[in-house]
Amino acid sequence: MKPHKGTITTWHRMTNFQGQDHIVGFFVDHPYVRNFSYTSRVVSLEGNELETEESRYTLDGPDIGYDEYMQRHIEFRRRTGYP
Numbered sequence: 001m002k003p004h005k006g007t008i009t010t011w012h013r014m015t016n017f018q019g020q021d022h023i024v025g026f027f028v029d030h031p032y033v034r035n036f037s038y039t040s041r042v043v044s045l046e047g048n049e050l051e052t053e054e055s056r057y058t059l060d061g062p063d064i065g066y067d068e069y070m071q072r073h074i075e076f077r078r079r080t081g082y083p
Contacts, residue, residue, distance in 0.1 A: 002052075005027075005055045006057060006058070007027075007057065007058045008027055008039075009025060010025050010036075010064060010073075011059055011060075012064055012068075013045070014038075014066070022042060023042060023057070035082060039055070039057065040053040040055070041053045045059075
């Protein structure tokens with residue numbers, strides 16, 4: 001069974017240039033990531049339970065859309081100085 005790696009909030013489902021879906025968002029309680037990042041390829045998304053090629057996650061709240069995601073990501077970078 002794949003490991004559960006925490007909760008992703010402020011998230012959006014995006015498709016890359018290869019046609020693969022990924023989730024971008026803020027990783028709240030991931031063992032290694034504590035900021036905005038992205039998942040490996042989405043395998044399934046049922047309700048708020050996400051399975052990717054490598055892990056499982058819980059999604060907090062609805063897909064906020066690309067524009068809102070980018071706005072929050074930029075605000076986070078400005079506030080924290082994160083590159």
